[in-house]
Amino acid sequence: MVKVSFKLRWFGVILALIFVAMAVYGILRDEVTEVLNNARIICLSCIGIE
Amino acid sequence: MKLLDWLAYKAKRWRVQLASTILHNIPIYQSATKGLIAPGFNCYSCPLATGACPIGTIQHFITVRETPLYTIGVLGAIGSVVGRMPCGFICPFGFFQDLLYRIKTPKISVSNKFGWFKYVVLVVLVLIIPYITLEPWFCKLCPIGALEAGIPWVIIDSGIRAAVRFMFFIKLFILFSFIAAMILIKRPFCRFFCPLGAIYSLFNRVSLVKMEVDDSLCSYCDICQDVCPMDLRIYDDPNSEQCIRCFECVKACPTGAISVKIRDSVTVPILERSRI
Numbered sequence: 001m002v003k004v005s006f007k008l009r010w011f012g013v014i015l016a017l018i019f020v021a022m023a024v025y026g027i028l029r030d031e032v033t034e035v036l037n038n039a040r041i042i043c044l045s046c047i048g049i050e
Numbered sequence: 051m052k053l054l055d056w057l058a059y060k061a062k063r064w065r066v067q068l069a070s071t072i073l074h075n076i077p078i079y080q081s082a083t084k085g086l087i088a089p090g091f092n093c094y095s096c097p098l099a100t101g102a103c104p105i106g107t108i109q110h111f112i113t114v115r116e117t118p119l120y121t122i123g124v125l126g127a128i129g130s131v132v133g134r135m136p137c138g139f140i141c142p143f144g145f146f147q148d149l150l151y152r153i154k155t156p157k158i159s160v161s162n163k164f165g166w167f168k169y170v171v172l173v174v175l176v177l178i179i180p181y182i183t184l185e186p187w188f189c190k191l192c193p194i195g196a197l198e199a200g201i202p203w204v205i206i207d208s209g210i211r212a213a214v215r216f217m218f219f220i221k222l223f224i225l226f227s228f229i230a231a232m233i234l235i236k237r238p239f240c241r242f243f244c245p246l247g248a249i250y251s252l253f254n255r256v257s258l259v260k261m262e263v264d265d266s267l268c269s270y271c272d273i274c275q276d277v278c279p280m281d282l283r284i285y286d287d288p289n290s291e292q293c294i295r296c297f298e299c300v301k302a303c304p305t306g307a308i309s310v311k312i313r314d315s316v317t318v319p320i321l322e323r324s325r326i
Contacts, residue, residue: 012258023123036085046195
């Protein structure tokens with residue numbers, strides 16, 4: 001059996017940075033306002049009356 | 051690393067969970083704080099909610115045909131660093147389940163082999179059905195919404211009370227079924243149904259924080275399983291997707307075989323073949 005593999009150093013850090021970049025891009029697209037507006041109104045589905 | 055050591059060896063987890071539950075529910079400056087994604091499962095329609103429910107937010111973005119980059123980015127960044135640790139220390143609903151399981155009754159052990167079902171919940175109820183129907187179907191069935199939003203709003207608001215229909219009672223039935231299960235079974239919602247746990251669990255094998263078991267020290271006494279809120283034997287798979295990194299096993303292990311480490315590399319297989 002031949003196994004070839006490589007070690008990716010600090011993969012978690014790289015992955016975290018990619019996700020942070022994604023979050024920042026979302027913030028720049030003004031997604032926070034969208035999240036805020038959605039969260040501020042009472043979700044009738046959550047309450048169970050819709 | 052000092053924070054990690056404190057959480058693993060010294061912290062009383064219920065105190066961290068209690069503090070987190072309070073932080074998730076401070077109704078001050080809600081008009082600003084609800085733009086923040088809550089790291090734990092907490093309904094944003096709860097009258098006290100501080101932040102936005104990540105699963106509700108993902109569904110909202112899907113129903114308006116947009117990609118929730120900010121939400122995925124926040125959850126992914128947390129998952130990349132600590133894996134499923136928010137389930138063990140931060141999630142208010144996880145804390146609720148831990149408290150209910152403390153009620154003294156005969157307990158039922160359920161195998162973790164059905165853990166895959168939470169991915170079905172994530173894909174079907176959070177992604178596919180909201181995309182097709184433009185309705186947040188997970189929210190419609192969510193027991194957390196019934197507990198934190200449905201019941202309080204029906205009590206305090208006469209208009210909402212008057213609008214109660216059949217669906218509300220379905221939610222109550224789901225909630226009370228889960229409550230009964232939570233008294234008898236270790237964290238049934240987290241193990242088999244939680245879509246937020248499903249997202250975090252994807253990172254357990256690559257996250258910076260990792261669990262390690264020293265086989266030479268392990269006596270296979272299964273004390274780790276007794277204290278584990280997810281009913282895991284940590285020596286079977288230290289970085290299993292079901293592990294919520296609550297570190298109860300680290301504290302309880304009589305031989306000190308279990309430890310928490312920082313992962314500095316991931317081995318990526320690129321070729322595997324038989325040599326004749």
